[in-house]
Amino acid sequence: MLPFGGIAARLERDRLRAEGVGQHHNAVKYLNQDYEALKQGCIESGTLFRDPQFPAGPSALGFKELGPHSSKTRGVEWKRPSVSFGLFIVGGATRTDICQGALGDCWLLAAIGSLTLNEELLHRVVPHGQSFQEDYAGIFHFQIWQFGEWVDVVVDDLLPTKDGELLFVHSAECTEFWSALLEKAYAKLNGCYEALSGGSTTEGFEDFTGGVAEMYDLKRAPRNMGHIIRKALERGSLLGCSIDITSAFDMEAVTFKKLVKGHAYSVTAFRDVNYRGQQEQLIRIRNPWGQVEWTGAWSDGDREELQLKMEDGEFWMSFRDFMREFSRLEICNLTPDALTKDELSRWHTQVFEGTWRRGSTAGGCRNHPATFWINPQFKIKLLEEDDDPGDDEVACSFLVALMQKHRRRERRLGGDMHTIGFAVYEVTPAQGSQNVHLKKDFFLRNQSRARSETFINLREVSNQIRLPPGEYIVVPSTFEPHKEADFVLRVFTEKQSDTSSRGVSAALLPLCIPRGPILCSDARIPSSSSSSSSDKDLKTDGFSLDSCRNMVNLMDKDGSARLGLVEFQILWNKIRSWLTIFRQHDLDKSGTMSAYEMRMALESAGFKLNNKLHQVVVARYADAEMGVDFDNFVCCLVKLEAMFRFFRGMDPEGTGSAVMNFAEWLLLTMCG
Numbered sequence: 088m089l090p091f092g093g094i095a096a097r098l099e100r101d102r103l104r105a106e107g108v109g110q111h112h113n114a115v116k117y118l119n120q121d122y123e124a125l126k127q128g129c130i131e132s133g134t135l136f137r138d139p140q141f142p143a144g145p146s147a148l149g150f151k152e153l154g155p156h157s158s159k160t161r162g163v164e165w166k167r168p169s170v171s172f173g174l175f176i177v178g179g180a181t182r183t184d185i186c187q188g189a190l191g192d193c194w195l196l197a198a199i200g201s202l203t204l205n206e207e208l209l210h211r212v213v214p215h216g217q218s219f220q221e222d223y224a225g226i227f228h229f230q231i232w233q234f235g236e237w238v239d240v241v242v243d244d245l246l247p248t249k250d251g252e253l254l255f256v257h258s259a260e261c262t263e264f265w266s267a268l269l270e271k272a273y274a275k276l277n278g279c280y281e282a283l284s285g286g287s288t289t290e291g292f293e294d295f296t297g298g299v300a301e302m303y304d305l306k307r308a309p310r311n312m313g314h315i316i317r318k319a320l321e322r323g324s325l326l327g328c329s330i331d332i333t334s335a336f337d338m339e340a341v342t343f344k345k346l347v348k349g350h351a352y353s354v355t356a357f358r359d360v361n362y363r364g365q366q367e368q369l370i371r372i373r374n375p376w377g378q379v380e381w382t383g384a385w386s387d388g389d390r391e392e393l394q395l396k397m398e399d400g401e402f403w404m405s406f407r408d409f410m411r412e413f414s415r416l417e418i419c420n421l422t423p424d425a426l427t428k429d430e431l432s433r434w435h436t437q438v439f440e441g442t443w444r445r446g447s448t449a450g451g452c453r454n455h456p457a458t459f460w461i462n463p464q465f466k467i468k469l470l471e472e473d474d475d476p477g478d479d480e481v482a483c484s485f486l487v488a489l490m491q492k493h494r495r496r497e498r499r500l501g502g503d504m505h506t507i508g509f510a511v512y513e514v515t516p517a518q519g520s521q522n523v524h525l526k527k528d529f530f531l532r533n534q535s536r537a538r539s540e541t542f543i544n545l546r547e548v549s550n551q552i553r554l555p556p557g558e559y560i561v562v563p564s565t566f567e568p569h570k571e572a573d574f575v576l577r578v579f580t581e582k583q584s585d586t587s588s589r590g591v592s593a594a595l596l597p598l599c600i601p602r603g604p605i606l607c608s609d610a611r612i613p614s615s616s617s618s619s620s621s622d623k624d625l626k627t628d629g630f631s632l633d634s635c636r637n638m639v640n641l642m643d644k645d646g647s648a649r650l651g652l653v654e655f656q657i658l659w660n661k662i663r664s665w666l667t668i669f670r671q672h673d674l675d676k677s678g679t680m681s682a683y684e685m686r687m688a689l690e691s692a693g694f695k696l697n698n699k700l701h702q703v704v705v706a707r708y709a710d711a712e713m714g715v716d717f718d719n720f721v722c723c724l725v726k727l728e729a730m731f732r733f734f735r736g737m738d739p740e741g742t743g744s745a746v747m748n749f750a751e752w753l754l755l756t757m758c759g
Contacts, residue, residue, distance in 0.1 A: 089656050094219075095531075101286065104236070104534070108236075109186070109235070109236030109237060109238075110231065110236075110237065111237045112257075112298070113209060113238075114230050114237040114238055115236055115237065115238045115239065116238075116239050116359040117238040117239060117240045117241070117275075117276070118140045120241040122226065122239060125226055125241060126224045126226050126511070126604035127223070129224035129225065129226060129342075129609075130222060130224050130508065134224075135167070135224060135225030135226075135243070136224055136225040136226035137225075137239065137241060137243055138243040138246070138275075140241075140275070141242065141243075141271075141274075141275040143165035143243065143245035143247075144165070145160065147247075147274070147275075147279055147280065148160050148163065148247060148279060148280050148281065149279050149280055149281025149598070150279065150281060150498070150499045151281065151282040152281060152284075153190075154281075155279060159189065159350040162249055162250070163247050163248070163249050163254060164247075164248050164249070164548065165245040165247055166245065166246060166248050167225060167244050167245055167246070168241050168246070168262075168264050168425075170377045174219060174260075174262050174263050174264070175217050175218050175219055175227075175264060175265050175268075177264070181496055184201050185200045185203075185256060185266045185305075186257050186258065186259060186260070186400075186661035187256060187259060188253060188254055188255035188256055189249075189255065190254075190255045190256075190280060190281075190283060190284060190639055191283075191284040191285055191485060192255075192256075192270070192284060192285075192286070193284040193350055193351040194285070194286040194287055194288045194290065194291060194327070195270070195273065195283055195286065195288075195291045196256060196266075196350040196351075197291070197327045197352060197353045197373075197681075198288050198290075198291025198292050198294075198295060198325060198327065198353075198723065199256075199266060199721050200267065200326040200353040200355075200373055201292070201326060201355070202295050202296075202320075202325065204323075204325075205323045206321065207323075208296060208421070209298060211230060211295075211296075212229055212230055212231065212269070212295050213229060213265055213269060213689055214228065214230065216231070217265075218635060219264075224554060225243050225244050225245075226241060226242070226243060226244070226628065226726040227241075227242055227243075227244060227272075228240060228241045228242070228272075228597045229242075229268070229269050229272040229446050231272065231273065231276060231294050231295065232293065232294050232295070232296065233276065233294065233299040233575075234440075234490065234493075235438045235440065235573045235575050237297065238276070238528055240272040240275055240276060240616050241272075242268060242271045242272045245508065246264070246268075246271065247280075253267055255267065255270055255280060256270045256345060266304075269533070270283075273294075275342070277495040277496055277500055278495065279497070279499065282419055282495040282496065282498050282499070283495070285304075286389060286495075286546075287326030287545055287546065288319040288351045288353075288417050288548060289302065289327070289417045289419060289545075289546075290547075291325070291624065292325045292327065292417065292419030293419060293490075293547070294422050295325075296325065296419055297423040298324075298325075298419045299419070299420055299486065299488050299549060299579060300386065300414070300417055300418065300419045300420070300488075300547065300549065301417070301418050301420065301486075301549060301551065301682070302415060302417050302549075303315075303415070303416040303417075303418070303619075304414070304415060305328075305410055305413055305414055305415060305416055306414065306607070308410065308416075310742040312405055312410070312416075313357070313368055313646075315418070316354065316357050316416070316752075317357045317419075319356055319420070320354070320356065320379065322420075322421065322422055323421055324418055324420055324511055325353075325418070325419040325421075326353065326354035326417065326418050326419075326421055327351055327353055327411075327415070327416070327417045328350065328351075328352050328354055328356065328372065328413045328415060328416050329349065329350060329351050329352065329413065329414065329415050330342075330346060330347070330348045330349065330350070330412065330415075331348075331349075331414035331415060331416050332348050332415055333350040334358060341414070343379060344381055344383040345381055346381060346412055346413075348372070350374070351641070352373060352374055352413075353372070353373040353414075354370060354371070354372060354374050354416070355371045355401065355707070356370070356371035357369070357370050357371070357372050357406075358371075359364065359369075365527045367405060367489060368386060368405060368406035369403050369404065369405060370403070370405075370406050370409045370411070371401060371402070371403050372401065372402055372403075372404065373401045374399055374400045374401075374402075379744075380400065380401070380402040381402040381404050381407070383404060383407075383408055383412075384404065384405055384408060385402075385404050385405055386402045398502065398638060409629045411567055421727075423549045431564050435580045436577065436578070436579050437578045437579075437580075437709045438576075438577050439465055439575070439576045439577075439578075440573070440574075440575055441463040441563065441573070441574050441575075441576060441662055441698065442463075442565075442571075442573050442574070442699075442702060443462070443463075443564070443565055443571055443572050443573075443574070444570070444571055444702045444705065444706075445570075445571055445705075446593040446681075446705040446709055446713040447459075447461065447568050447582070447682070447684030447698070447701040447702045447704070448461055448462060448463055448698050448702060449462070449565065449568055449570055449571055449683055450568050451564055451565060451566065451567050451568030451569070451570075452508065452510075452542060452564050452565070452567075453510060453530070453535070454566075455567075455568050456527065456530065456531060457527065457561070457683075458568045459527075459528070459530055459564065460526055460530050461522075461528040461683055461686065462527060462562050462563065462564045463563060463698045464524055464525060464560050464561070464562055464575060465560065465561045465562075465564070465578070466514075466558065466559070466560055466561075467511075467558070467559045467560075467561060467578060467580070468557075468558045468559075469485065469555075469556045469557060469558075469559065469580065470483075470556060470560065471483065471556065471644070472555075473553075475594065479708070480553075481555055481556070482553040482554060482555055482581065483553065483554060483555070483556055484551065484552070484553050484580070485551075485552055485554075485578060485579060485580040486549060486550070486551045486552070486578070486579040487511070487539075487549060487550055487552060487561055487576070487577075487578055487579075488501070488548075488549035488576070488577040488578075488579070489506055489508070489509050489539070489546055489547060489549070489574060489575075489576050490547040490574060490575045490576075490577070491504065491507055491546055491547075491549050491572045491573070491574050491656040492572065492573040492575060493573065494546065494572065494576060498583050498597045499533070502741060503544070503745040504545060504546060504569050505544065505565045505572055506542045506543060506544045506549055506564055506565060506566035506567070507542060507545075507563070507564070507566070507574070508538065508539035508541065508542035508543070508548055508564065508566065509538065509539050509543075509548070509561055509562060509564065509576075510535040510537075510539075510561075510562050510564075511535055511536050511537040511552065511559050511560070511561050511562075512529075512530070512535055512536060512540040512560045512562065513532055513536050513554075513557055513558070513559055513560075513626075514558050514559065514560055515558075516558060518558075519736070523695060524686075524695070524698075525560060526674070526687070528622060528641075529631045537552045537554060537558065538550075538651075542566040543693075561576065561578065563576055570758050577581060577661065602742055630718055630721065633719055634718055634720070634721060634722050634725075636721055637725045637726060637729075638658055638721075638725055640725075642654045642655070642657060642728060659745060661724075662721065664670045664692075664723055665692060665720065666717070668691045669688060669717050669720050671688075671691065672684045672687055672688040672691065675712075678716065678717075679710075679715060679716045680714070680720065681713055681714060681715075682705045682713040682715060683711045683713075685704070685705070685708075685709070685715050685723075686701055686719070688720065689704070689723070689724075692724055694731075695729050696727075704723055707723070708720070708722065708723045737751070
């Protein structure tokens with residue numbers, strides 16, 4: 088069962104978010120480290136900051152290729168930049184400040200390089216006022232977007248070096264260190280430097296902007312791809328491109344014209360030029376290595392003749408060559424805007440957090456119809472069609488982006504990205520208004536109206552979708568069932584919409600006084616020594632002592648810790664009705680229900696719970712094989728009924744809120 092501390096922390100986080108904590112102007116202090124307080128403490132004590140949360144040492148480097156006994160980490164020394172010569176930023180942050188070191192994080196560096204093209208965006212990530220001279224204390228901080236909220240990350244300036252040079256990212260200016268410190272802050276967020284090896288540029292784009300990314304397959308690109316790129320650059324969007332690999336041998340292989348396969352580049356400019364009487368579309372690309380440049384057309388004399396501006400590691404190429412040579416383009420929309428429309432139109436945004444948990448909400452994709460329905464479900468109500476006079480189709484545009492959380496941290500433990508995707512289903516107004524988690528039969532009878540283009544093992548999968556006005560359900564899932572992870576689902580609609588999570592209501596069957604004669608004056612609940620021979624199919628020896636205590640707590644009205652006849656008769660009738668429900672949902676007659684069958688059984692007993700509650704129920708009452716026996720089923724129902732009844736007693740007007748003092752809270756938790 089989830090500990091009270093974990094539940095309390097989750098509730099506190101939700102409360103803080105409602106108050107605006109996590110927005111950029113009020114970023115969450117990562118690991119509760121307060122930059123200003125820590126810096127002031129160092130200045131007053133005359134010491135340089137050493138980060139206890141991310142100590143400079145082997146564990147910060149990695150766990151395998153950069154592990155403690157790896158040849159790549161032999162001889163590594165952690166050093167601070169020289170205060171006499173070290174500078175945070177020299178002449179403004181530029182894309183030449185990012186040169187790749189001995190780490191496969193070109194995807195991240197391509198994103199940082201694009202970030203330097205927009206000074207306002209850059210300084211949201213790299214706050215002003217940091218220096219190696221004024222009030223230097225060996226401490227720096229950066230603000231990074233993480234799964235729906237901005238976090239402020241503190242680092243010390245001890246950087247890994249080998250043979251006197253920075254081991255990882257460095258600037259062409261050897262005295263400039265902002266990019267190396269930003270890389271360290273990102274490594275801290277993800278557990279170590281090695282966790283940053285390999286990835287998609289969209290990860291960095293989104294974490295430095297809070298925007299949403301789209302991916303284009305350039306071999307199947309829309310006809311107006313050039314227009315999309317131009318408009319994205321004009322709006323300050325971040326762009327990256329790469330060449331797909333067909334095998335591991337292709338990774339970082341260099342083509343005949345000096346392009347690197349499987350390597351992330353930044354797109355930094357797009358221009359129309361008149362060259363010798365001909366119009367030509369050119370695109371400017373940057374390699375974060377700071378070297379290895381395109382040798383095809385526009386790589387040498389042509390660009391000097393037209394005075395096309397470029398820096399080391401940058402090159403111009405024709406747009407035709409770009410479309411032919413590169414495979415994939417990633418665009419991070421900052422607002423986000425609808426890139427395929429000429430007018431600027433801001434999306435309406437909704438963010439949901441969810442989890443996939445084995446036994447309760449990890450149902451896998453549509454290939455697994457027996458469990459697909461248990462995945463979290465989110466309702467979208469599209470209210471207005473798009474304003475597009477050139478389109479005869481009445482439709483609403485929206486973008487769905489599904490992002491799995493904290494998977495890079497799992498690499499140290501042998502984990503990695505899950506394969507994820509989503510499907511969108513249309514529901515009738517009646518189904519939408521009921522706010523009930525849709526069951527297996529619905530998905531067997533109905534096909535999806537839209538879905539993610541593919542299930543893929545990236546941090547995020549997203550798709551732009553157009554559907555008629557109406558009500559829809561988004562079902563995010565992993566490809567295989569039983570895969571556990573946390574996720575963020577973001578829904579961006581062009582027009583105002585109504586969105587909510589599903590299955591958030593709960594109902595109680597009423598307590599009723601049974602009819603019939605009174606047969607005895609006092610009663611005790613049958614214990615393990617008194618099970619009926621007709622109940623052998625339950626594979627139980629009777630209720631445990633803990634179960635009996637919970638039943639007494641539910642029915643004991645006078646605090647005597649004993650049940651009178653009427654109280655016992657009410658309880659016995661409940662147990663009989665729960666037994667009927669249990670047998671109805673023990674589909675294979677095994678004497679236990681699966682955790683999936685439990686969800687339906689709870690609804691039959693009158694309880695409609697949301698996904699978080701189902702996860703708690705499974706964690707508390709299911710065994711290691713995700714089975715629930717009758718004893719635990721009854722305990723769960725007793726607990727639920729007691730909690731709901733207590734709350735309703737504290738909220739007699741049915742407002743949905745209750746106020747209790749500390750003594751009442753203790754009574755509730757101790758009796759539970």
